[in-house]
Amino acid sequence: MRRAHLDRLEAESIDIFREAAAESERPVLLYSIGKDSSVLLHLARKAFYPSLPPFPLLHVDTTWKFREMIVFRDATARNMGMELIVHRNPECVAAGINPFDHGSATHTDLWKTQGLRQAMEEHRFDLAFGGARRDEEASRAKERVFSFRNAGHRWDARHQRPELWRLYNARTGPGESIRVFPLSNWTELDVWYYIERERIPIVPLYFAAERPVVERDGVLIMVDDDRMPLDAGEEPQLRTVRFRTLGCYPLTGAVCSDATTVPEIIAEMRATTTSERHGRVIDHDRAGSMERKKQEGYF
Amino acid sequence: MTASTPAAARTRRQHHTDELRFLTCGSVDDGKSTLIGRLLYESKLLPSDHLAALEADSRRAGTRGGELDFALLVDGLAAEREQGITIDVAYRFFATERRRFVVADTPGHEQYTRNMVTGASNAEAAVVLLDARTGVLTQTRRHARLLALLGIRHVALAVNKLDLVGYSRSVFEKISGQFREFAAGIGLDDVTCIPTSAVHGDNVTARSDATPWYGGPTLLGWLESVEPAAASGGPARFLVQWVNRPEPGFRGYSGQVVRGRLRRGDRVRVAPGNIEATVGRIVTMDGDLDEATRGMATTVMLDDDVDVSRGDVLAAAGDPVDTATAFQAHLVWLDEREMLPGRQYLAKLGASTVGLTVETPKYRVDVDSGNHLPARTLRRDEIAVANVHLDTEVAYEPYRTASELGSFIVLDRLGNATAGAGMIDFALRRSATVRWQSVTVDKNARSARNGHRPCVVWFTGLSGAGKSTIADLVEKALHAQGRHTFLLDGDNVRHGLNKDLGFTDADRVENIRRIGEVAALMVDAGLIVLASFISPFRQERALARGLVEPGEFCEVHVDAPLEHVERRDPKGLYARARRGELANFTGIDSPYEPPERPEIRLDTTALTAEQAAEEVLARLRETGVLRGS
Numbered sequence: 001m002r003r004a005h006l007d008r009l010e011a012e013s014i015d016i017f018r019e020a021a022a023e024s025e026r027p028v029l030l031y032s033i034g035k036d037s038s039v040l041l042h043l044a045r046k047a048f049y050p051s052l053p054p055f056p057l058l059h060v061d062t063t064w065k066f067r068e069m070i071v072f073r074d075a076t077a078r079n080m081g082m083e084l085i086v087h088r089n090p091e092c093v094a095a096g097i098n099p100f101d102h103g104s105a106t107h108t109d110l111w112k113t114q115g116l117r118q119a120m121e122e123h124r125f126d127l128a129f130g131g132a133r134r135d136e137e138a139s140r141a142k143e144r145v146f147s148f149r150n151a152g153h154r155w156d157a158r159h160q161r162p163e164l165w166r167l168y169n170a171r172t173g174p175g176e177s178i179r180v181f182p183l184s185n186w187t188e189l190d191v192w193y194y195i196e197r198e199r200i201p202i203v204p205l206y207f208a209a210e211r212p213v214v215e216r217d218g219v220l221i222m223v224d225d226d227r228m229p230l231d232a233g234e235e236p237q238l239r240t241v242r243f244r245t246l247g248c249y250p251l252t253g254a255v256c257s258d259a260t261t262v263p264e265i266i267a268e269m270r271a272t273t274t275s276e277r278h279g280r281v282i283d284h285d286r287a288g289s290m291e292r293k294k295q296e297g298y299f
Numbered sequence: 300m301t302a303s304t305p306a307a308a309r310t311r312r313q314h315h316t317d318e319l320r321f322l323t324c325g326s327v328d329d330g331k332s333t334l335i336g337r338l339l340y341e342s343k344l345l346p347s348d349h350l351a352a353l354e355a356d357s358r359r360a361g362t363r364g365g366e367l368d369f370a371l372l373v374d375g376l377a378a379e380r381e382q383g384i385t386i387d388v389a390y391r392f393f394a395t396e397r398r399r400f401v402v403a404d405t406p407g408h409e410q411y412t413r414n415m416v417t418g419a420s421n422a423e424a425a426v427v428l429l430d431a432r433t434g435v436l437t438q439t440r441r442h443a444r445l446l447a448l449l450g451i452r453h454v455a456l457a458v459n460k461l462d463l464v465g466y467s468r469s470v471f472e473k474i475s476g477q478f479r480e481f482a483a484g485i486g487l488d489d490v491t492c493i494p495t496s497a498v499h500g501d502n503v504t505a506r507s508d509a510t511p512w513y514g515g516p517t518l519l520g521w522l523e524s525v526e527p528a529a530a531s532g533g534p535a536r537f538l539v540q541w542v543n544r545p546e547p548g549f550r551g552y553s554g555q556v557v558r559g560r561l562r563r564g565d566r567v568r569v570a571p572g573n574i575e576a577t578v579g580r581i582v583t584m585d586g587d588l589d590e591a592t593r594g595m596a597t598t599v600m601l602d603d604d605v606d607v608s609r610g611d612v613l614a615a616a617g618d619p620v621d622t623a624t625a626f627q628a629h630l631v632w633l634d635e636r637e638m639l640p641g642r643q644y645l646a647k648l649g650a651s652t653v654g655l656t657v658e659t660p661k662y663r664v665d666v667d668s669g670n671h672l673p674a675r676t677l678r679r680d681e682i683a684v685a686n687v688h689l690d691t692e693v694a695y696e697p698y699r700t701a702s703e704l705g706s707f708i709v710l711d712r713l714g715n716a717t718a719g720a721g722m723i724d725f726a727l728r729r730s731a732t733v734r735w736q737s738v739t740v741d742k743n744a745r746s747a748r749n750g751h752r753p754c755v756v757w758f759t760g761l762s763g764a765g766k767s768t769i770a771d772l773v774e775k776a777l778h779a780q781g782r783h784t785f786l787l788d789g790d791n792v793r794h795g796l797n798k799d800l801g802f803t804d805a806d807r808v809e810n811i812r813r814i815g816e817v818a819a820l821m822v823d824a825g826l827i828v829l830a831s832f833i834s835p836f837r838q839e840r841a842l843a844r845g846l847v848e849p850g851e852f853c854e855v856h857v858d859a860p861l862e863h864v865e866r867r868d869p870k871g872l873y874a875r876a877r878r879g880e881l882a883n884f885t886g887i888d889s890p891y892e893p894p895e896r897p898e899i900r901l902d903t904t905a906l907t908a909e910q911a912a913e914e915v916l917a918r919l920r921e922t923g924v925l926r927g928s
Binding site: 004005007008009010011014015018019021022023045046047048049050051052134135141142157158160161162163164165166167169171172173184185187189190 | 316317318387388389390391392394399401413414416417420421540541543544545549551553554555582583584585594595596598609633647648650652702703706707708710714715716717720
C-alpha cells in the first residue's frame with residue numbers, strides 16, 4: 001500500500017533540512033545511532049542528493065553504549081562518506097562517570113547534556129539537527145521545529161519563537177544556537193513504516209535475538225560487557241529479546257520479542273500497549289524530568 | 300508477543316493513507332482539552348503506560364471525581380499543570396483506519412491571536428468549540444474571524460456540553476443558526492455544526508442515543524471526510540532553496556513545488572528576472588522523475604546555462620509569477636515590542652530574507668467586532684492592514700491564491716525574534732515606476748573639489764548631555780578650516796521638516812528616518828554633516844548609518860548619566876517631565892538605548908566641551924575625512 005502521508009512527511013523533512021542548511025553557518029547532525037537517527041540521516045542524504053549533506057555527524061558518546069551501536073556508527077559514517085565527530089566529555093572520562101556509581105540522572109546529565117554543550121561550543125556549531133519527535137513525550141509536543149537555544153543552551157518554553165507556515169527562523173546571535181527537529185511530525189509507527197519502505201539499515205539490536213540479560217526492578221538489562229556489576233548470585237540469562245530504543249546499555253530495557261524483521265516489528269508495534277520511552281530509565285527519575293532536562297540543554 | 304483482539308482492532312485502524320492537519324479553538328472552559336483527550340483515547344492509540352499515568356493523575360487531580368480526566372492527557376508541561384493553564388501551541392497525533400491526524404491545540408485566552416494564527420497557518424481544517432449554555436460569544440466570533448483571515452476553508456462547530464442543557468435540539472439549532480449566519484458573512488462557507496458532549500463522548504467518535512434528532516456526522520466522521528486543499532491546481536511554481544553543486548558538471552536547484560506541477564521539458568521563467576529556460580532533469584535519490592507535483596521536494600536541472608539562486612522561483616513560462624517590492628498586506632504582530640512604522644525589519648518570504656519597512660497602518664482590525672480602528676503602531680496580538688516595502692524585488696503571489704508565496708514572517712534585526720506575520724493582499728506598483736536618476740557630477744567629483752571627504756558625524760545622547768554645544772564647536776572649527784559643513788539639530792528640524800511629529804516611539808522612528816535621509820543627501824552633496832539628536836533607539840541609528848556608505852558614518856555617544864543631566868537641566872525639561880508635564884521624555888518615561896560600539900564615546904562629566912570637540916576633530920583627521928590639515 002502506498003502511504004501518501006509518508007510522502008508528505010518526507011517532503012516536509014527535506015524542506016526543513018534544506019532551509020536549515022541554507023540559513024546556518026556551521027550546522028551539524030546529532031547522530032545517536034538509533035532508528036530515528038537512521039531515518040534522519042536517510043532524509044538528509046535525500047535532501048542534498050547528489051551532493052553529500054553539507055554537515056558532519058556528531059555522536060556524543062558516553063562510553064556506555066551497546067558495542068553493536070559503535071560498530072554500526074563507524075560503518076555507517078564510512079559507507080556514507082560523511083565526517084564523524086565523536087565527543088566524550090573529558091571530565092566524565094577522567095572521573096569515570098557511570099550509571100552504577102553515580103546514578104542514571106547524573107550519568108546522563110554529565111555525559112550527554114554537558115557533553116553536547118561542550119561539543120557545540122568546541123566546534124562552534126550554530127545549528128544541530130536532532131531526531132526528536134513531538135509524539136515522544138508531553139514536553140516535546142510544544143517544541144518548535146526550529147528550537148532556539150540561548151547562549152547558555154537553554155530552552156525557554158514560555159518564550160519560544162512563533163513558527164508559522166514553513167517559514168522557519170534560523171537566525172542567531174553570538175553563542176546562540178538552533179536545534180532543528182526534521183522528524184517533529186512523525187510518530188514512532190511512521191518511522192518504522194518508513195524504514196520498511198526505504199529499506200533503511202538499523203542497528204541489529206532492534207531485532208530479536210538471544211542475548212544475555214538480567215532482570216532489575218522489572219526491567220530486562222542486557223549485560224553487554226564485563227563492566228556491569230552483578231549482584232551476588234545474579235546470573236545473566238540467555239533470552240530472546242530486542243530493543244525499542246537504544247541508549248546506554250545499563251539504562252535501556254529490553255522487551256521479550258520474536259520479531260526478527262521490520263514487518264514483524266511493525267506487527268508487534270501495532271499490538272503493543274506501552275510507549276517506547278517506557279523502557280528508558282532516565283525518564284522515570286522524576287515527574288517532568290524530560291522538560292527539566294530540555295531546559296538545561298538536553299536534546 | 301501475540302496479537303490479542305484489541306490489538307487486531309488497532310491493526311485495522313492503522314491502514315491510514317493520508318493525513319489531515321487541523322486546529323482546535325475554544326477555551327479550557329468549553330471542554331477543549333477534554334475533547335482532544337477523548338479523541339486520543341477513543342482512537343485506542345493510548346499506550347498503556349500513558350493510560351496508567353492518566354488514571355493516577357486523574358485520581359490525584361480529583362477534578363472528575365474518580366473518572367478519567369482526559370484534559371490531563373493534553374496539558375503537558377509541569378508549569379501548565381501547576382498553574383492550570385495551557386501555554387502555547389501543542390501538537391498531538393492520532394490515527395484511524397482512514398487517516399492520520401495532527402492536531403494543533405491552541406489556548407483560548409492568553410495571547411490567543413498569536414497562538415491561533417500560528418496553529419492555523421499549517422492547518423487544513425478547524426474545530427471551533429463553544430459551551431451550549433453560553434452559545435456564540437465574542438470569543439467564538441474572534442476565532443471564526445481569525446480562521447477566515449488565515450484562509451481555513453473547512454470548519455466544524457462543536458456545540459459542546461450539550462448534556463448540561465438536556466441535549467436540547469432547539470438550543471443546538473439556535474446556536475448553529477447564529478454561527479452559520481455569522482460565518483457566511485465573513486467568508487467561511489463550509490461549516491458543519493455538531494452537537495457534542497466531550498465528557499460523555501456524545502457524537503465525538505460514536506453517534507449518541509441522546510441526540511436522535513441529529514442526522515449529521517460525528518466529529519471524527521467529519522474529520523475523516525474533510526477534503527484537504529486541492530492537490531496540483533494552477534500554474535507551476537518551484538521554490539529554489541539550495542543550489543546543488545556536487546561537482547563541476549552538475550548544477551541543480553533543490554527546492555519544492557509549491558503550486559501546480561513541473562514536467563521535464565517545461566519552459567520556465569526564473570523570477571525575479573526575465574530569463575527563460577527548459578527543465579532538463581528532475582532529480583531525486585530514488586531516480587529521475589518525469590514530473591513533480593505540489594508539495595514534492597526535488598532537485599531541478601535546467602538545460603540552459605542561467606544563473607539561479609536561493610529564493611528564486613521557477614514559474615511556468617506561459618503563466619509567470621509576478622515580482623514586486625511593495626505590497627498591501629495583513630499583518631499580525633507577535634512580539635512584545637510594538638511594530639513601529641519606518642523601522643528596519645527583515646522579512647522572510649518563500650526562501651528569501653530581505654529588508655522590510657512598514658508604513659503607518661491604514662487601519663487596525665478589532666477581531667472581536669470586525670471594526671476598523673485607527674492605528675499608528677501595532678502591539679502584540681493586534682492585526683492591521685498596512686503597506687510594506689522590501690529592499691529587494693521578490694517573486695510573490697497573493698496569499699489567497701497561493702499561501703506558500705503570499706505569506707511572510709517579520710524578523711527583528713537586533714534580537715532576531717519572529718516579530719510578526721504577514722499575508723500579501725496585492726502589490727503596489729508605484730515604487731516600480733520611480734527610477735533612480737543617475738547623474739554625472741557625483742560625490743567623488745565634489746569630494747575632490749572640496750578637499751575633504753563627506754561624512755555624517757552623529758551625536759547621540761540624553762537631553763542636556765551637551766550634544767548641541769559640542770557639535771556647534773566642531774562646526775565652528777571646521778568652518779574656520781574652510782570645510783563645507785551643515786549642522787542638523789533636533790530642535791531646529793522639529794520646527795520645519797518634522798513639525799508634524801510628536802514624541803511617541805513611532806514618531807521618534809519617523810523623525811530619525813527623515814533626518815537620516817536628509818543627511819544622506821547632504822553627504823551626496825559633499826558636506827560634513829553634524830547631526831545632533833537624542834536618537835534613543837539603536838535600530839534607527841543603525842538605519843541612518845545604513846543610508847551612507849561604510850566609513851561615512853561616525854557615531855558619537857555624548858555620554859552623561861541621567862542624574863548628572865537632570866541636575867544640570869539647562870532647559871528645565873527634566874523638571875517638567877518629572878512633574879508629568881512632558882510625556883515620553885527620554886530617560887524619564889521613554890527608554891534610551893546607549894550605543895554598543897560607537898566610533899567615539901565622550902564622557903561629558905570628565906571632559907569640557909572644548910576637549911570633547913577636539914576629540915571629534917582628531918578622529919576626523921585620523922580617519923582621513925580631513926585631508927591636508
